[in-house]
Amino acid sequence: MATTQERSYQALTVDTVPSAVERLQYFEDVEQLQVSEIGDGNLNYVFRLKETKTDKSLIVKQALPYAKVVGESWPLTLDRAKIEYLSLKKAAEVVPELVPEVYDHDQDLAYTVMEDLSSHVILRTGWIAGNQYPHLGKHIGMYTAQTLFHTSDFFLHSFAKKALVRDFLNPELCKITEDLVFTDPFFDHDTNEISDEIRPFVVRFWQDEELKREAAKLKLQFLTEAEALLHGDLHSGSIFVTKDSTKVIDPEFAFVGPIGFDLGSFIANLVLNYISQEAHLQKLEDLQAFRKHLLEICQQTWETFTIQFLELCKTKGHFTFSSIDGAAEACIEKVWRDTLGFAGCEVVRRTIGLAQVADLNSIEDTPIKIELKQKALTAGATLIKDRGKVKDVNAFIAWVEESLI
Numbered sequence: 242m243a244t245t246q247e248r249s250y251q252a253l254t255v256d257t258v259p260s261a262v263e264r265l266q267y268f269e270d271v272e273q274l275q276v277s278e279i280g281d282g283n284l285n286y287v288f289r290l291k292e293t294k295t296d297k298s299l300i301v302k303q304a305l306p307y308a309k310v311v312g313e314s315w316p317l318t319l320d321r322a323k324i325e326y327l328s329l330k331k332a333a334e335v336v337p338e339l340v341p342e343v344y345d346h347d348q349d350l351a352y353t354v355m356e357d358l359s360s361h362v363i364l365r366t367g368w369i370a371g372n373q374y375p376h377l378g379k380h381i382g383m384y385t386a387q388t389l390f391h392t393s394d395f396f397l398h399s400f401a402k403k404a405l406v407r408d409f410l411n412p413e414l415c416k417i418t419e420d421l422v423f424t425d426p427f428f429d430h431d432t433n434e435i436s437d438e439i440r441p442f443v444v445r446f447w448q449d450e451e452l453k454r455e456a457a458k459l460k461l462q463f464l465t466e467a468e469a470l471l472h473g474d475l476h477s478g479s480i481f482v483t484k485d486s487t488k489v490i491d492p493e494f495a496f497v498g499p500i501g502f503d504l505g506s507f508i509a510n511l512v513l514n515y516i517s518q519e520a521h522l523q524k525l526e527d528l529q530a531f532r533k534h535l536l537e538i539c540q541q542t543w544e545t546f547t548i549q550f551l552e553l554c555k556t557k558g559h560f561t562f563s564s565i566d567g568a569a570e571a572c573i574e575k576v577w578r579d580t581l582g583f584a585g586c587e588v589v590r591r592t593i594g595l596a597q598v599a600d601l602n603s604i605e606d607t608p609i610k611i612e613l614k615q616k617a618l619t620a621g622a623t624l625i626k627d628r629g630k631v632k633d634v635n636a637f638i639a640w641v642e643e644s645l646i
């Protein structure tokens with residue numbers, strides 16, 4: 242039976258969306274807006290509303306009651322629009338410069354009105370084109386340190402933390418990740434997308450029992466470790482960039498989970514781009530320079546995250562974590578291990594699971610694409626199985642340089 246929310250829900254169209262922003266009184270005349278649907282994600286409608294006369298614009302993002310990437314056969318809760326809205330508001334409390342400004346939210350119609358980021362590009366697109374973003378590592382390190390620390394037990398009172406867990410339960414979207422990231426790609430499941438050319442390699446990959454055991458441990462961590470409020474889907478398609486600015490968008494998968502998951506998602510998508518550049522950048526010197534840049538971003542992300550997180554523990558953390566030598570540092574060591582393991586799962590999933598990445602899939606030369614996908618699968622498996630052996634970010638960078646040439 243349809244819930245009250247579903248009964249009052251209606252999908253917006255280019256004709257009806259102007260009425261959704263009327264109450265904001267942001268535009269001079271909502272009748273004169275130019276409206277286009279620009280969503281290229283897997284789940285939602287994204288409308289851009291522009292007023293030529295004033296040169297003002299806004300984005301209206303509306304959740305659909307099903308997963309757009311699959312169709313109406315995959316129903317999906319509208320609650321995710323509220324989760325995304327609340328999560329963006331929460332992030333804005335600590336890193337307002339790293340998220341889009343949010344102006345309005347309608348729970349029944351499951352839409353959020355926010356800043357238009359048309360001056361930015363999606364990081365995945367920018368990276369595929371070989372563009373460099375010199376401040377990105379610092380920005381993502383800061384975003385993760387600030388959002389994760391301030392929603393963890395290092396900062397929150399125990400009661401406030403439990404309330405946060407309750408407010409961001411998000412079971413349906415978590416289940417998508419539990420299935421698509423931690424389960425299906427490790428088995429011959431019908432959600433996977435595996436071409437005939439790569440199938441024999443993948444069949445051997447599925448026979449690795451140690452790999453499946455380690456992936457199962459990571460899934461259990463994802464299910465049970467309520468460490469901090471995560472973005473939940475921090476891949477390079479969830480980040481808008483210019484040379485100077487970074488904006489993290491789309492936290493509809495937010496829930497209280499293991500801290501390493503966000504960092505792992507980001508690093509995984511960086512690794513996928515690193516691998517794919519062998520096909521995108523033709524000149525060896527360009528390839529080497531761009532890969533060096535990607536690894537610098539990785540290093541800056543991790544170092545900024547750890548420095549800021551530990552500093553916050555010292556200055557704003559609870560007595561237990563600020564006063565006992567090594568207590569916060571031990572957490573960081575665990576987060577590093579988890580980051581590598583979660584990165585491995587995300588690499589595997591984006592290579593053979595549902596919702597793959599253009600970094601690899603846009604490669605036109607099929608034999609090269611297959612070779613690079615095999616490289617990605619091997620790298621993902623190594624990250625999952627050897628996550629405890631790669632001691633720090635420098636060791637990780639050395640491993641990438643050695644094994645992903």
Ligand code: SR1
Nearest residue numbers: 283308310417421474596
């Ligand atoms: C059915 S949703 C597929 C994927 O899109 C989102 O970006 C998440 O990564 C999700 O797993």
Ligand code: MG
Nearest residue numbers: 282474479491
């Ligand atoms: Mg998304």
